[in-house]
Amino acid sequence: MDLVLRAFVIFAFIYLLTRVVGRRELGSAEPFDIILLVVVGDLVQQGVTQSDYSLTGAILVISTFTLLTVLVSFLSVKVPALRPVLDGDPLILVENGEPNTANLKRQRLDLGEVLAEARLQQVTRLEDIGWAILESSGQISIIPA
Numbered sequence: 001m002d003l004v005l006r007a008f009v010i011f012a013f014i015y016l017l018t019r020v021v022g023r024r025e026l027g028s029a030e031p032f033d034i035i036l037l038v039v040v041g042d043l044v045q046q047g048v049t050q051s052d053y054s055l056t057g058a059i060l061v062i063s064t065f066t067l068l069t070v071l072v073s074f075l076s077v078k079v080p081a082l083r084p085v086l087d088g089d090p091l092i093l094v095e096n097g098e099p100n101t102a103n104l105k106r107q108r109l110d111l112g113e114v115l116a117e118a119r120l121q122q123v124t125r126l127e128d129i130g131w132a133i134l135e136s137s138g139q140i141s142i143i144p145a
Helices: 001-020 023-027 031-049 055-078 078-086 101-106 111-120
Strands: 091-095 129-136 141-144
Touching: 001 031, 001 141, 031 055, 031 111, 055 078, 091 101, 111 141
Parallel strands: none
Antiparallel strands: 091 129, 129 141
């Protein structure tokens, strides 16, 4: 039971951490970010299982993480009021060619990143962007004016 409780606490901490870090950072993985994720994964494993290297312990921890992931997904679908907390809402970054500086700052994005994404979607000027929206997945959607 101790393993399940530790897995629950670590899951909640990681979920909170990913919400605090922000969408864009997690959506664009650099080589250092991948290495960091592997290191964090090892640290999480050590924190959850301590010195329990048993097959039963591994199955309990993996099952707990899986069930919690399914529960969060289920709650997001069945309780719409929780959806903004669990999944986040899309954020408007540019509206009718005007940057929303508050949302850009809040997500630690600069206008250059939005313009780079716009160029990938064949929109070359800020004035030609009707809407730039940061989706809850971390992707930026560009809707031309």
